[in-house]
Amino acid sequence: MPAQRALILFAHGARDPQWAEPFQRLAALLQDRQTESRVSLAFLELMTPSLADCVAEQVAAGITHITIVPAFMARGSHLRRDLPLLIEELAARHPQIELQVTAALGEAEPVLAAMADWIASQ
Template sequence: MSGAPAVILFAHGARDPRWAEPVLALAQRLRQALPEAFVQPAFLEFLAPSLSEAVDAALARGHRRVTLIPVFIAVGGHLREDLPRLLAPLRAAYPDVSFEVLPALGESERVREAMAATVLEWIGAGE
């Protein structure tokens, strides 16, 4: 299993657990597309699992390659400061594990196009 990726969807979190529904739906879609991968949301605050709990779960399943996907529209303090602060002790504790942090989802042109298309559809301008 160590060759298969562990994909962690890192999101902010909220007190209302319903907030996580889009993140959980994204995780489910990725699990269907990547059946050999471990796909797990992780939350900065309020919701479980935390980033360290998600990494521990991936490592317990034998994964040694962790890809973090920030489920954020843009890069701000949470991705510039909080994520590196949370990731540093994990990298130190698991030097044999490869941690890759991808750009925030909102930085993808495809994601921006999808958001714009959705807004245009919602306001009736995409017809």
């Protein structure tokens, strides 16, 4: 039975394709740990897939619950203004699915602690 849950890492995007490499590695690590969910990566701009395209792909695969994890350090204007509008549009386009949005990665205490540990070890 295919997974009915998905986790989408949502990153900003950049013109340089190498910029996405850490996010791609994170998505692969998550997929190894979250075998019951489909893990994918979407971008706000400059890269593909967009969040809308990624959600549509998950819905077409039978996904009924999507958790979106903003791969941002903090809630700047993209997360305060742009993301809520995108979520509102996605909810209207796909009323049959449950969308959940977590806090920005950089605001999670365990993430900050891991970064502080790494910095302190340098």
